[in-house]
Amino acid sequence: MTDVLFIQPPIPSPSRLYAKDHVMTAPPIALGYLASSIIRRGYDADIIDLEVQDMNVQELREVVIACDPGLLGLSTTTLTYKNALRLASMLREAVPDAKIVLGGSHVTFHDREALENEQVDYVLRGEAEGSIASLADYVLQSHGSLRDIQGLCFRKADGSVQRNPRSNLLDQLDSLPYPARHLLPLHMYSAPGLIITGRGCQGRCIFCAAKGIAGSRYRLRSPSDVVEEVESMRSAFGLNYFYFGDDTFTAVPARTREICSELIRRDLNIHWMCETRVDTVDKETLQAMRDAGCKIVQFGAESGSQKILDSIRKGIKLDNLRRMLDAALEIGLLPTCSFMLPHPRDTWETLEETKDFVSELHGKGVRTAVSVTTPFPGTYLSRHLNSLGLRLINEDTDQYDFSTPVIETTNFDQWDIREIYMDMVLLSLGGCPTIGIEQKSLIAEIE
């Protein structure tokens, strides 16, 4: 028997049948954190990741019945939300005594909607490491009160929804236990060494929900705690390649350099990649990162038009991006840039600027990736569709897969968007008509 079983629902799109051979996969680190909080409280926990684990629905049913959990936790993104509900229905029938809680980015903003489904008992909004343990106390030990659990939403006896205030964001991230990676099938991921060193984002980008989920203030782990975790991952799981998955690993450059110094001091001899913002990194920091084993740095570029970057509140300058990319290349890092299109004010002319910019980057040796702009919950974009001149044409979240157009802009209908997206994908692939030079391949290149 397992006290608490966490399940990562699979992506619903068939593109994953083949994409998983090429696109980077990483463990569901958020579930790892929740599981370690449960274990710290003295309960058993387990994790099933249906994104990678070899299991059909019937087999899953049998596994869950054998586990006989008291509490089932399902993680949701917008793309996996409906699969979480489908799983919840199946699990309710398989283990009717178990309580089912949904968490994650989608239900953080759509908690009431989620609770309209009878198979969902609770929703936890926002960061839930503290709340999940309290919920386990209540469900497994009848201890405490649901009203006292921060961020919890639930149906009251009269059918109305009780929505507790969200918990204060945890400041002391060093106090969290490391994610329960021993519960995850690390060998099944192309990037098993995912590690988070901080939370929150000061960016104001209109397409991103990071601020709404983790707050607009950086909360950073100490360099020693970060490197301690790296060392433990290396010794416990034999990992040598790490992925610092923070929204902005270089949020505070001095602290990033401290992490680098500590990695070097401990002579860990690892390789790693990270994501950054051009306005929070400098050449000195990039050099320190390279010296400490960094191989790939991902920059969010989003557009090749300064006018568009300003309109989406990206807060970066193209000239600065060019300088940092040149610096990264000179130092020996492999920079990658992600783009998104179309933005609300994009025109054929601004998209030409973006294409030209992508071509310029390719000429320098910078890799690029592109996705279709999607109004995810919690974003400015999703809250201001009308004023931005956007029209929602598809509400089926099973298709919010970064490739399917779900909005039309003032200047582009869905057919235009398919065309410019495909042209940009081909451009990003360097004209090579094969999918497969995404980050997984980059990892293979440097290993």
Next chain:
Amino acid sequence: MIIGCDEMNQENIARRKPRRTTEIWKLSRENNTITALGPDGLIELNQLGAFLWLRFDGLHSLSDILIELGDLYPEVQPAQLQTDLSEFFSYLRSQRLVVSTWDPLEGVCMNKGRQPS
């Protein structure tokens, strides 16, 4: 026969709702053709292929598509349309651009090593 199965399975197969496996594709509005990027590279579809591609969305069954084809090409014998549909579908399947049925939960939980149907 649709996708080369025996008569006993015909009814079930006709109810299947094929689903394309990539959303990286574009429609040329000048000549109603489609270019798609699949796991094995680019593919160009002519007008009829584009008509079918747009219906391989997991919502239209093969029998529904066959009826639409009949309306579109009333001069063509239904058996011939069925053969054409079957051959086209088989071709896309061989290119890993379509699966014959798709359940968002069951489909993605399929055993590794088992080929998609």
